Amino acid sequence: MEPEVIEAELVLPTHLSFKRVQMYEKYPKGQSRGRHWKHLRQIIQAENYQNFPPDEPNYVNIESPPSMHPCKKICDITGYEAPYSDPRTNLRYANAEVFKLIRSLPNEYVQRYLAQRNAAVVLK
């Protein structure tokens, strides 16, 4: 290791005196094998919130409902208000110049613009 790296104590030491169980004892072969943690979705599923009264707050039911305000549509490229949408690319656009631009965009870019608002074509 380079002296300045050691100087900055960049690397976490493997043995720490204040720990009862060291990392290398938990995972003797370095990094732990396989996945032993759950994704948030799995955690929520395991919580079985449906077994509890619905008026009791929990991680799932405190989520906000969908917005009741009308959604303002903005141009995907410029961010201006977008009165139009292009039927071919599905992009929203503000004026003729932007339209010219979106018609010249390669499909990859179109999809990336769409992905911004989660409207891209997803192949599964």
Next chain:
Amino acid sequence: MPFISRIQRQSDYSLFPPSTPIVIDNGASYFRIGWAGETEPRVIFRNIVQRPRHKTTGETVTIVGDHDPTLLKYFDCTRSGPRSAFESNVVYQFEIMEYVLDFAFDRLGANESQIDHPILITECVCNPVYSRGKMAELLFETYGVPSIAYGVDAAFSYKYNQQHGVCAKDGLAICPGFTTTHVIPFINGEPVYKGCCRTNIGGFHITDYMKQLLSLKYPHHMARFTWEKVEDLKMEHCYIAQDYGSEAQLFQKGLKEAEEKTRCWQLPWTPPPTEEPPSEEELARKAAIKEKQSQRLREMAEAKRSSRINELENELNGLEFLLRQLEQVQEGDIPSFLSETGYVSKQEIESALMKVTQSLRKTKGEPKGDQAEIEEKNDPITSEKFPLIDIPDNMLTAEQLKEKRKQLFLKTTSEGRQRAKQKRHEEELERERRNQEDEVKRLENPELYVEQLQVKYKELCEKVEQRKRLKTNGGPTNGNNISGGVGRGERLSATQRERMRLLTTAAFDRGKGEDTFGAKDEDWQLYKLMSKDNDDEDEGPNEDESELARLSSRLQEVDPTFVPKLDIGTSQSTEVPRLRPLTKEDFQIVFGVERFRCPEILFRPNWIGIDQAGLDEMAGVSIRRLPSHDQELESRLTSSIFVTGGSCLFPGINERLEAGIRMIRPCGSPIKVVKALDPILDAWRGASAYAASSQFFTQTFSKMDYYEKGEDWLRGYELRYTL
């Protein structure tokens, strides 16, 4: 960086008695740890872990938090990026959490056999019990912590500011964080989670949105937009527009106000060295060198030519001498005489002589056309040249007949040539005449003339273009060939398509009733139409094109500014950017609309595809969710709206929130929005003050409690914030 990480190792760990709690604000973006009762956390770092490989030794190491990027050059970070223990705002990867805690306690100066201090650690609102339990296990089992308390960061921040008189005991806490935004109503100084709501949007999404937008806008500089850099830009430049529509209008109209609001980031750029125009001397020197070279070439060519002439003359003389000698030789001796020279007969020598004279003439540079001229001059007297033509066949011998046929052929071809020449000449005359006419017109009124010429040129241009499009792309109905539509039909020309149509109809026509094909003669015409030769197109330049060429040349003569369109029919090629030297402007990142477009997603999450209520609406949702619909309580809540959290630092957020909440509240309700004293550190400070109170120990639970009371108890565990 606006947040400076503090990771110096503390040395006074052993000075604190075991009763002093350690306070941890475990945020999704930053981790803060310090001692209860103090006003500042001791150690702050980004809540991330990297496990890169050391480049020279090859061992995998663990690096927690953010460090000087220059030190990371010794590590190969390509395999694994920075990882977080959080998904949304819930801790789910406890292995990473353990690395983070290791690092935190290490930097706090822990050096005993275990962490013998109670711990107050923050968690998200309504943290799933799985996450709570795992965290408790980790702290109890691995670090030997005696007791733990869990609290919500936004609540601590609210309490801290309540103590400082910023907000009242009843109020709404709005906390836009890193991955989520919460609104928590407080009644009598206690959070009411029943009325709480969460939208999964936060600073992470804003930065990500900005990063995406910028890299789409400036694809050439994509590598510049690292996460850290964009985060900095967001902190520095973003603001919340009071009314998005009107703010965007400013920029759309390009008003001066918008110009002032536009920020520009100049990337490092060095102008390419400008080439100085060569000096006079240099030019002269170069010209001299060129002249010298061409002189030498000319001399060489001259020498070659003279030597060739010499050679040819010698050969000619030799051949003539041979012929003269041959005259003296008797007929019978010729073969034996010639056997030495390599020629077989006198004719052969003569033909060789002809060839040599011709090539000699060529090398000497005499006009080659002479012969043809002479030939054509003789043309009028065809009867002399072709004497056999006028004599009837029966008067000729077989040999003469053959000769006559040959002469006939020669005569017709020469006549044809003559005619073509005549026509060319006439055309030239015609063109000359029209030019002269034009010239007259031009002299009469030069401006009008040029104008007319240009109009005519344009019309013709369009006509020719139209024809070309028809030829390549079918009818004028699909005028959008510019936009690069590539369907199957669009690739065929009109005639080719017609042929395809005929073929398909013919193929599917079978079997429908009685087959009467071929009964009429017209039926067979179909094959003619179908045949491939049918779609031959006149490739030669037609009348329009030649006229166009004439006009453009004329225009070039008259109008010095005129530039003929080179590629008629490919209008998209004019839009292709020409290669040009890069300028300073190409290395500028301009933030106009992005400055307020990105943070606007806090108020409109559906812009990035999250179908949930925005900040202002959440306040209304939260009030509605409260069990008691007490008008007085509601107005008390709205007159103490408290904003905290890392993403509330954007200027203009208070005013915007006030306006937004005013819209959803009944007319005349009191609305007051206040910002936390320090939206970022107040949560830790509140927690620190809380842990320092003497009643803190009534709110903690020990390892014994945890294992005895079980999961259900842990689910119901709730801190009382008012002690």
